[in-house]
């Protein structure tokens with residue numbers, strides 16, 4: 384989406400509001416992306432405004448999106464809605480001449496009177512979307528051995544088979560239980 388800023392640049396108005404649907408980025412197919420496996424059941428919505436204050440222009444961009452993502456521990460679908468926002472100074476390529484690459488990222492660039500909003504929207508989404516979505520804070524995840532969803536209850540695998548680091552602990556627990564049993568038997 385390219386926003387036509389020509390009326391704003393010509394001084395015919397001071398504020399230019401906008402609102403449009405945005406296609407989801409193709410990062411959802413990239414295994415290296417934080418959006419890998421994320422689905423967007425409806426188009427994202429971008430809205431905001433560009434304000435021109437005597438030649439100094441600011442962009443405010445709000446992104447609203449519904450998503451479905453796999454829980455990082457149990458892989459169950461998690462659905463939700465996010466709202467992200469950014470503000471950037473709008474500049475022409477000429478104004479940014481000689482600036483470092485990473486400084487240029489702080490600007491929204493208007494070229495030939497049009498402001499590209501797809502790139503700022505994509506980078507906003509990639510920087511704000513959480514890298515791990517959980518179905519709930521204390522999700523127990525799947526058993527490493529049998530794959531059972533441990534939120535539904537314990538599986539029949541023994542702890543010492545799944546994680547050798549736990550075996551000294553279970554040995555201690557076993558001994559405590561033995562003692563406990565002897566105490567009750569002694570009575």
Ligand SMILES: [Zn+2]
Pocket residue numbers: 454455456457458459517518519522523524
């Ligand atoms: Zn989960």
Ligand SMILES: [Zn+2]
Pocket residue numbers: 526527528529530531538539540
């Ligand atoms: Zn198991």
